[in-house]
Amino acid sequence: MKNIIEPFKIKSVEPIYFNTLEQRKEILNTAHYNLFLIKAKDVLIDLLTDSGTSAMSSHQWAGIMQGDESYAGSSSFFRFEKTIQQITGFPIVMPTHQGRASEKILFSIIGGKGKYILSNTLFDTTRANIEFTGAEGVDFICEEGKNPSIIAPFKGNIHIENLKDFIHEKGAENIPLCIITVTNNSGGGQPVSMKNIQDTSVICKKHQIPLFIDACRFAENAYFIKTREPGYETKSINDIAQEMFSYADGCTMSAKKDAFANIGGFLAMKDPVLALSCRNLLVITEGFPTYGGLAGRDLEAIAIGLNEVMDENYLHYRIKSIEYLANKLIAAGVPIMQPAGGHAVYLNAKEFLSHIPITEYPGQALATALYIEGGIRSVEIGSLMFGKYNKANELIPAQMELVRLAIPRRVYTQSHIDYVAEIIIELYQKRHLVIGLEITEEASMLRHFTAKLKPIKN
Numbered sequence: 001m002k003n004i005i006e007p008f009k010i011k012s013v014e015p016i017y018f019n020t021l022e023q024r025k026e027i028l029n030t031a032h033y034n035l036f037l038i039k040a041k042d043v044l045i046d047l048l049t050d051s052g053t054s055a056m057s058s059h060q061w062a063g064i065m066q067g068d069e070s071y072a073g074s075s076s077f078f079r080f081e082k083t084i085q086q087i088t089g090f091p092i093v094m095p096t097h098q099g100r101a102s103e104k105i106l107f108s109i110i111g112g113k114g115k116y117i118l119s120n121t122l123f124d125t126t127r128a129n130i131e132f133t134g135a136e137g138v139d140f141i142c143e144e145g146k147n148p149s150i151i152a153p154f155k156g157n158i159h160i161e162n163l164k165d166f167i168h169e170k171g172a173e174n175i176p177l178c179i180i181t182v183t184n185n186s187g188g189g190q191p192v193s194m195k196n197i198q199d200t201s202v203i204c205k206k207h208q209i210p211l212f213i214d215a216c217r218f219a220e221n222a223y224f225i226k227t228r229e230p231g232y233e234t235k236s237i238n239d240i241a242q243e244m245f246s247y248a249d250g251c252t253m254s255a256k257k258d259a260f261a262n263i264g265g266f267l268a269m270k271d272p273v274l275a276l277s278c279r280n281l282l283v284i285t286e287g288f289p290t291y292g293g294l295a296g297r298d299l300e301a302i303a304i305g306l307n308e309v310m311d312e313n314y315l316h317y318r319i320k321s322i323e324y325l326a327n328k329l330i331a332a333g334v335p336i337m338q339p340a341g342g343h344a345v346y347l348n349a350k351e352f353l354s355h356i357p358i359t360e361y362p363g364q365a366l367a368t369a370l371y372i373e374g375g376i377r378s379v380e381i382g383s384l385m386f387g388k389y390n391k392a393n394e395l396i397p398a399q400m401e402l403v404r405l406a407i408p409r410r411v412y413t414q415s416h417i418d419y420v421a422e423i424i425i426e427l428y429q430k431r432h433l434v435i436g437l438e439i440t441e442e443a444s445m446l447r448h449f450t451a452k453l454k455p456i457k458n
Contacts, residue, residue, distance in 0.1 A: 099254025156184030189341020360436025
């Protein structure tokens with residue numbers, strides 16, 4: 001098939017409200033150059049995140065009407081639990097209101113000062129929940145994953161040798177967990193190979209370190225394994241997912257990604273002792289164990305969505321749609337993370353705006369320029385999100401300066417994506433006009449959500 005068509009029909013629509021370039025300049029100024037602070041109605045194409053922004057199916061909406069809202073023992077929970085057990089193989093399943101709630105519970109139990117949580121690359125809320133306990137999150141991305149222009153099939157892999165060396169240096173007794181993010185969101189939405197997950201599992205088992213999977217985009221990662229890793233060509237997505245989870249001791253998941261749900265998540269594991277501590281905290285912070293901060297209708301929507309996302313026709317369309325945007329940008333010379341990721345296209349802001357120094361946040365400058373140019377809301381994944389300060393209060397920049405264009409599932413059509421490509425290409429052609437930014441106000445953690453910035457007038 002030459003043209004990739006959407007494997008669904010549109011049953012309900014919502015309006016997009018158009019505005020002018022001058023209006024967007026004023027909106028951005030009022031929002032202190034932070035796209036999180038812009039009202040949704042003022043955005044034409046919203047690619048801020050693929051989390052909770054999916055279009056649910058008619059089956060999910062029908063399931064919502066069947067939601068059992070009983071406080072305890074809801075039948076919706078047991079359908080939710082059974083679905084997750086079948087996919088992951090983990091016997092203990094705890095619902096939470098979203099993925100970061102699962103992270104908060106898990107790391108509150110196992111974290112603490114002097115401890116290290118190891119990963120291929122931690123995303124923002126995961127790292128924040130680790131650091132909030134006093135522990136340190138440490139990333140070991142593979143070498144090819146550090147270079148946006150290198151084309152490799154599994155750039156989200158954890159660096160095995162560096163992982164071994166760190167465990168030897170710090171001692172396994174100080175490392176309560178290793179967590180692999182699939183796909184690697186901070187690393188450009190790049191997948192992790194089955195071999196890499198298996199090798200990591202062997203190392204962790206040798207040192208008695210539990211291995212968890214951040215499973216937000218498990219189905220997209222499974223599709224990459226099927227299409228890129230030898231030996232998996234004929235296996236189903238469900239079988240590949242089951243094998244991925246078989247090498248781990250547990251997982252966290254935001255169901256707002258690969259389950260198409262607008263809210264929800266879960267924490268699942270094998271260890272009954274750890275689960276008891278987690279469940280006790282769950283009751284305090286989220287709710288009774290059979291609803292965990294969710295309505296019964298949400299549990300139904302997630303259970304249905306987890307099965308829908310493993311449909312290969314959908315995944316083929318999903319991955320090819322991301323490639324479609326990436327290829328249009330590559331053809332125009334726009335620097336992006338290659339190859340295309342599973343849920344987003346990542347612009348390489350360091351090259352796109354090479355005239356802006358890192359200390360002036362080129363990623364955020366690019367993201368705000370995209371909004372002004374075409375009303376596109378994206379998110380910076382660079383030194384605003386991940387940068388820290390040394391003792392002299394000098395910026396320690398992030399490893400990469402990226403701008404993520406996260407595509408909501410089953411929401412936008414090809415014409416929307418063509419518009420996005422057109423705006424990016426036009427901006428690239430006059431990129432020298434974009435100026436850097438400086439922070440005027442920031443929080444101590446997760447500053448990118450609420451920081452205020454202003455243009456640097458040279």
